[in-house]
Amino acid sequence: MSEHHPEHSGESLTIMRVDPILDTGIVVTSTAQQPDGSLGDRYSAYHDNISPPLRWTHVPDVKAWAIVVEDPDAPRELPFVHWMAWNIQGELNGVPEGMGNDPRLITPQGTIQGRNDMGGYGWFGPRPPLGHGVHRYYFQVFALNDLIEMGPDTPLNELLNALKGRTIAKGEMMATYEAPTQQ
Template identity: 70%
Template sequence: MTETPHPDHSGQAITIQKVDPILSTGVVVSTTAQLPDGRLEDRHAAYHDNISPPLRWTAVPDAKAWAVVVEDPDAPQEAPFVHWMIWNIPGPARGLPEGVANTPGLATPHGAVQGRNGQHGFGYFGPLPPAGHGLHHYYFQVFALDEAIDMGPETPLHDLLNALKARTLASGELVATYEAPTRQ
């Protein structure tokens, strides 16, 4: 049986490149889990503790809900690898804490829904670039929404994307990097 070869990198655009926000103002996204060189701290990688990093973002007037999508377009597959999809984060929120539980529904933030990541689990799945594949870029994309999204945790990214296209007031992103650890 012959396997179909994977490309070196995805050829598709990431989610934020497919959404045209209503407002021209952007959202500034930050984290304390990024080192000065842009690298994500080890504890947030699947090679280590695999816990979601804390995220902060700036306010957007009239935002009723927020969504976060994390993708790696450097993954050796057709589409960017989905590391995290979470939506219906309450409008007053200005971020997410470190270590959000990997469950479809969340008590904190109340009402938030998490979809499946590229490993088919719910919630965050940290960087796990293949050894020797070089530096990967992880796009933490944040969307301010004019209303909550009425979709459950089994929603695939393409359906979430369509909802984001219809509801995004403003968006922003943070790009972190990670490379497979070298063997010693």
Template identity: 75%
Template sequence: MSRHPPHPEHSGEAITIMKVDPILDAGVVVTSSAQEVSGKLADRCSAYFDNISPPLKWTGVPDVKAWAVVVEDPDAPREQPFVHWMIWNIQGELRSLPEGLPNSDFLVTPQGGVQGRNDMGGFGWFGPRPPAGHGVHRYYFQVFALDEPIDMDPETSLAELQKALKAHTLAKGEMMATYEAPKPQ
């Protein structure tokens, strides 16, 4: 009889925010009305349900020219964290994203926003869908304040985006939400 560990096997790689050192000491506070008091992300944002991007809000810092958001799941049973969302060139004066952004590469709103590919191969948001029986996964919503927009196309890899973030991040912050596969009815 084999015993399985009570929690998921984690990817061995650090998430993006751990690899980027900001220029300023100021932090960015990130929140979402789609996060329940328990920390769980609302079902409507999960790929098990409606798969819509959650609304996000964050605090500002001086001299921001653009924002970038990366959402990763380090609890995915693979070597690299699972990328759920990459979006950059959000206008510097903005402090939020609305719920339900379209899954397209170039966004009309917010104007100038560019979305890269998630690890399912599509552009934009791919909501949590941890394997059944794999336990609770953590989803890190990482927000980066940039000193200039990033001149990269939607086919940019996370590794390339990370290089740009390392060069241009003024401040950073994160929100961690959780999600677990729904129990069979």
């Protein structure tokens, strides 16, 4: 791991700006996270760039789930958005690996994926600049009391406003990733 610490964005992560209805937290886990806390290479944009599997604990009366993944260590004003997905079926307690990059998913049915900060839909894996040190990736999960009636071109700030009015509970998992030393 590099000793270099990246400059951070000045803006708070989405999860810090949403006050849930319940104090109960959601526990978020992934088999993609290595014992040292890092995200496996296959999920990074330096390698296979596939979305990692996520699991979360149950929350009563959930109608839908939303996921936002951000990197606050990106050298820019706002955290880098790696993934936005919402309207994941409420009865699910996770998403599978490799969900694809379509704006509207068939599986899990009804899921909408917004644009990441590279301009594509769905997951864009970690790709911190070479020599920039370790970056942190926050996998934020929101339990919602209703669907979000917004399309895939919804920007994060509008999704945030929808989350503020619908979040029953929230939770997060943080994983790290550092650029490979050789390409």
